Each structure stands twice: as C-alpha cells, then as structure tokens.
Amino acid sequence: MTATPAKFTFDLDLGRNAEKGSLMTESALSKKLEAARKEGYAAGLVDGEKTAIAKANKQLLAAADQIGNQAAALVAGMDDLGRHATGEAVILAAAIARKLAAAFVEREPTGELSALIADCMSSLNGVPHLVIRCAPELADAVRDIATARMQTSGFSGRLVVLGDPDIPLGDARLEWADGGVVRSSAEINAEIDRRIADYFAAHGIVANPDEEISQ
Secondary structure, three states: OOOOOOOOOOOOOOOEOOOOOOEOOHHHHHHHHHHHHHHHHHHHHHHHHHHHHHHHHHHHHHHHHHHHHHHHHHHHHHHHHHHHHHHHHHHHHHHHHHHHHHHHHHHOOOHHHHHHHHHHHOOOOOOOEEEEEEOHHHHHHHHHHHHHHHOOOOOOOEEEEEEOOOOOOOOEEEEEOOEEEEEOHHHHHHHHHHHHHHHHHHOOOOOOHHHHOOO
C-alpha cells in the first residue's frame, strides 16, 4: 500500500484555528480580515491626521510670518505717512509765518526797526556816530524813532539816517565805528529754511524747504 504524500503548506495554514486545531470557517476568516482592515484603516487615519496637522501647522506658521511681515510693512508705512504729514505741517506753518510776517511789515514797517534801534542804542554809549540805512520811504519815520530813542539811551553821538533803495521795506542796516548789525528778511528766511532742513534730516523727512516752504 502506497502512502499518500502530505501537502507542503510552509507551516502556515490560514484556514486552521490554532486553538482548536480545526479548520477556520469562511465566516470567521472574513471577520478576521475585516478586523485587520479596520485596524489598518485606523492606523492609516492616525497617520493621515498627523500629516494633516503637520501640514496645517506649517501653513499656519507661514500665514503668521506673512501677517507679521504685512504688519511690519504697515507700521513702516504709517511711520512714513506720519513723517510726511509732519513735514507738510512744518512747511505749511512756515508758509503761514512768512505771510503773517509780510503782512505785519506792510502794516507796521518800522515795528521791528524800532526794537532793533532801541537794542543797539542801549549799548552804544561813547560811540561817536551811528548810521542807519533803510528803505527810502521809511527814512523820515526811522529818523524820528532814533531821535526819540536817543533821549532815553546812552547814545549821544551823531545820528545819520540814509534811504537806500537796495534795502527792502522793513529791513535796515545799522553801522558804527567798530561794528554794525543788519536786519535782513532774506537772511532770516534762509536761517528758517536751514533749521527746517536740519529738522527734516534728523527725523527722516524727505522734503525740499528751499522749493516748497518759500512759496
């Protein structure tokens, strides 16, 4: 009698129950396969969630960086806008001041000259002579002011008042033996422009006071 050879199963029989040593039914096998499928799905879902969370976090960080950059740009823009507004305000104030000064000189052309003469005469005691040059139309008024001021000041020398057509209304030049003083609207305006330009440079304001303020 010839023995029937046993089938080689690689020591693995998927259809046999390990506990009872019996063949696994189709239903039981299906349940195990379903359980394995669910376990694999759950593991894949966890990995997928981790991947999605990591991706979302990366996108959130990128968005935060973008918002931060935009905020910084906005603040810088606001700073620029603030500096520009400050520059315009300074220019406007200077323009208004010039117009007011011009209006004051037109209304009271000897107002500043009277104060200038008083300041000079108070320190000219012993000076032999004082020459005052001013606009021709103001010569008589300036002479009267200077003569009256001599009565209350230390100046007792010779007074000479000359009308000079090259001197603008409201300006004057006072000269004595070893000194002198000048009131020049042009020089005052130039000094104002220089100080405004220095202020603009110190605060990062871009403007040209020589072209914009003098208007």
